[in-house]
Amino acid sequence: AQTVTQSQPEMSVQEAETVTLSCTYDTSESDYYLFWYKQPPSRQMILVIRQEAYKQQNATENRFSVNFQKAAKSFSLKISDSQLGDAAMYFCAYNFWGGNKLVFGAGTILRVKS
Amino acid sequence: NAGVTQTPKFQVLKTGQSMTLQCAQDMNHEYMSWYRQDPGMGLRLIHYSVGAGITDQGEVPNGYNVSRSTTEDFPLRLLSAAPSQTSVYFCASSPGTRSRNEQFFGPGTRLTVL
Numbered sequence: 106a107q108t109v110t111q112s113q114p115e116m117s118v119q120e121a122e123t124v125t126l127s128c129t130y131d132t133s134e135s136d137y138y139l140f141w142y143k144q145p146p147s148r149q150m151i152l153v154i155r156q157e158a159y160k161q162q163n164a165t166e167n168r169f170s171v172n173f174q175k176a177a178k179s180f181s182l183k184i185s186d187s188q189l190g191d192a193a194m195y196f197c198a199y200n201f202w203g204g205n206k207l208v209f210g211a212g213t214i215l216r217v218k219s
Numbered sequence: 220n221a222g223v224t225q226t227p228k229f230q231v232l233k234t235g236q237s238m239t240l241q242c243a244q245d246m247n248h249e250y251m252s253w254y255r256q257d258p259g260m261g262l263r264l265i266h267y268s269v270g271a272g273i274t275d276q277g278e279v280p281n282g283y284n285v286s287r288s289t290t291e292d293f294p295l296r297l298l299s300a301a302p303s304q305t306s307v308y309f310c311a312s313s314p315g316t317r318s319r320n321e322q323f324f325g326p327g328t329r330l331t332v333l
Contacts, residue, residue, distance in 0.1 A: 109261075142324075148327050149324070149326055149327070150262075150309060150311075150324035152321050152323075155321055196261055196262070200322075205250040205252060205313060205315060205320075206252070206264050206267060207264065207311075207322055209254075209262045209263070210261055211259055211260055212261050
């Protein structure tokens with residue numbers, strides 16, 4: 106069975122600084138997708154970024170980028186120029202190709218200090 | 220588009236009561252899913268559907284029923300509520316294609332079972 110592990114229950118970052126959230130996963134599939142979702146206090150789940158396993162190039166979305174290491178089964182999220190609005194719970198999630206079943210990590214709470 | 224809508228937003232039940240959590244999407248997505256979120260555990264899949272008339276169990280299906288009579292609606296039924304079902308419930312939908320398989324989430328329902 107696929108598993109997703111987020112080893113950092115909480116992280117803090119100073120406003121305008123850079124922070125990296127870690128995620129590792131376990132799967133025997135070769136074709137899959139990885140996602141980072143943001144959950145602010147409103148509890149709405151917001152897609153931040155996604156990565157297709159067959160693409161070697163790391164995904165980027167404005168201030169958000171990933172470091173995808175397929176062999177190591179690692180998928181970290183880097184947030185640059187952190188803003189107060191980035192404070193939230195961040196979830197790493199896995200979905201195999203053609204699947205409909207997201208597997209989530211336990212989440213990392215990100216606090217942003219002004 | 221309203222996206223994915225869920226009702227109610229909050230609900231309190233007594234042990235043994237039954238109820239239905241409603242979920243609807245207006246994006247013509249084939250895939251729909253129900254997740255529950257408990258502290259420290261991320262989101263876990265309860266049931267999912269890959270199209271009208273087709274449903275299957277996820278990781279934690281016990282105590283819940285689903286049906287999918289239309290593409291738009293995917294209700295979740297609690298047959299006899301138990302305190303262990305106190306949680307936040309999220310409905311999600313996805314186009315289900317290779318190029319677009321990220322899931323779009325509703326705002327969630329906070330359920331308390333006394």
